[in-house]
Amino acid sequence: xxxxxxxxxxxxxxxxxxxxxxxxxxxxxxxxxxxxxxxxxxxxxxxxxxxxxxxxxxxxxxxxxxxxxxxxxxxxxxxxxxxxxxxxxxxxxxxxxxxxxxxxxxxxxxxxxxxxxxxxxxxxxx
Numbered sequence: 001x002x003x004x005x006x007x008x009x010x011x012x013x014x015x016x017x018x019x020x021x022x023x024x025x026x027x028x029x030x031x032x033x034x035x036x037x038x039x040x041x042x043x044x045x046x047x048x049x050x051x052x053x054x055x056x057x058x059x060x061x062x063x064x065x066x067x068x069x070x071x072x073x074x075x076x077x078x079x080x081x082x083x084x085x086x087x088x089x090x091x092x093x094x095x096x097x098x099x100x101x102x103x104x105x106x107x108x109x110x111x112x113x114x115x116x117x118x119x120x121x122x123x124x125x126x
Contacts, residue, residue, distance in 0.1 A: 004074040011068040019066055026060045028105040030114055036100035037061075047092030052079055054102040055110070061101045 044063040051061035057077040073081035
């Protein structure tokens, strides 16, 4: 099962359990801090709030008011796909750039950037 199929299935299960909102965070966000997640939560108003991946047009995090009315669209250019699907179903959207949630690790260039710009992070891992 693909990531988007798993997330769609999870969202439906959460709705069945009585959840009013769903928060998704990608696992490859090395700079994510509690305050970044709180910022996302606090900026969410209605519908769908997305966090923009700073490099590839992806979706690194989102909050959705339940129930889910359209299928999630993870993968390349997923941000634009999410916005298009939400618009098609009349879901209010907003896209945010939150530093700690917008940087993800997709390839070796991302790792090199992380190492070059976050020496203190690496020292903590020693």
